[in-house]
Amino acid sequence: MTAQLLGLTNRSVIAIVLMILASLLLATFPGWHVEVNSSGSDVDVKPFPSKPISQLVCVLLIGSSFVLFVATLWQHSAAVIVAAMMPRFTSPALTTHVSPIAVALEWLAWALVSVAAIQISVIIVTIYNVLAGADRYSDAGTRDTELMERTSSYRSSSS
Numbered sequence: 001m002t003a004q005l006l007g008l009t010n011r012s013v014i015a016i017v018l019m020i021l022a023s024l025l026l027a028t029f030p031g032w033h034v035e036v037n038s039s040g041s042d043v044d045v046k047p048f049p050s051k052p053i054s055q056l057v058c059v060l061l062i063g064s065s066f067v068l069f070v071a072t073l074w075q076h077s078a079a080v081i082v083a084a085m086m087p088r089f090t091s092p093a094l095t096t097h098v099s100p101i102a103v104a105l106e107w108l109a110w111a112l113v114s115v116a117a118i119q120i121s122v123i124i125v126t127i128y129n130v131l132a133g134a135d136r137y138s139d140a141g142t143r144d145t146e147l148m149e150r151t152s153s154y155r156s157s158s159s
Contacts, residue, residue: 011071018064019113025057048131054124061117068113072106079103 029049037043076098083096 011067011074015064015068015071015113018060018067022057022060022064022116025053025060028053048127049123051124051127054120054127058117058120058124061113061120065110065113065117068110072110075106076103 030047032044032046034042035045079098079102083098086096087094
């Protein structure tokens, strides 16, 4: 009953629940903290968030964005259709209009959730690339040595 009084549809409520779950999961991300290293100096530690939690937040935000898009599209279409048909079915003295502010707020909500979903996706891809690059460069010395040995053996056998 309260959701109907606020003008919320079932889809909007689902999107709000998904966004709240995503926000609660985002609160579990680790923050920066200071540790003392072996030489005794302070070091800022910036830990990466958990990969499964990051992916779950991304899925929740993408799902919320999709549900909110559908809800906003339906609400916008219904409001415009009712505003167009109302004068034909009632007295011509009755005028209706769709508030541009209401429409803008609906689409702004969808845009903000979509931006958050894109941002968390970029964070996941960036962390994956950073960790993959760290693994690649940690073995770079052995790979370069093996490559040089293969190249030198190839050159000696071809001459």
